[in-house]
Amino acid sequence: xxxxxxxxxxxxxxxxxxxxxxxxxxxxxxxxxxxxxxxxxxxxxxxxxxxxxxxxxxxxxxxxxxxxxxxxxxxxxxxxxxxxxxxxxxxxxxxxxxxxxxxxxxxxxxxxxxxxxxxxxxxxxxxxxxx
Numbered sequence: 829x830x831x832x833x834x835x836x837x838x839x840x841x842x843x844x845x846x847x848x849x850x851x852x853x854x855x856x857x858x859x860x861x862x863x864x865x866x867x868x869x870x871x872x873x874x875x876x877x878x879x880x881x882x883x884x885x886x887x888x889x890x891x892x893x894x895x896x897x898x899x900x901x902x903x904x905x906x907x908x909x910x911x912x913x914x915x916x917x918x919x920x921x922x923x924x925x926x927x928x929x930x931x932x933x934x935x936x937x938x939x940x941x942x943x944x945x946x947x948x949x950x951x952x953x954x955x956x957x958x959x
Contacts, residue, residue: 864939873943875899898956901944904933918958919948 855862883892900919910930916923926947933945 865941896953897950898953899946900948900951900956902930902933902947903942903944904930904937904940905942918955919951920955921948 877897880892880894882890882894885891907930910926912923912926912930916926919926929945929947933940
């Protein structure tokens with residue numbers, strides 16, 4: 829009688845362990861949702877453009893110059909309301925361009941997470957100062 833009870837208890841614990849291992853396997857290997865959420869919170873990528881020098885030709889004329897420029901980035905999860913007209917006028921771009929970018933970012937908001945997205949690349953210093 830006691831052996832039968834021990835067998836039932838062992839079978840019950842075995843089934844419980846198998847169910848827990850199956851759930852653990854599903855979460856870690858099959859389901860991508862937690863992996864994407866974790867990577868969005870832990871990794872930050874930033875592009876650092878190296879400074880370049882000025883290249884002259886043999887007559888002393890500048891062939892290639894150097895100018896400072898900036899990238900304007902936005903974190904979609906941090907933006908609730910955005911005045912697209914004011915932003916477009918400050919960045920010298922169209923309102924439609926800003927709205928399309930922000931609609932795209934909000935559409936894929938869960939996949940983007942807390943990563944900053946580039947709104948405009950290589951904005952000249954004059955435009956950046958207005959911003």
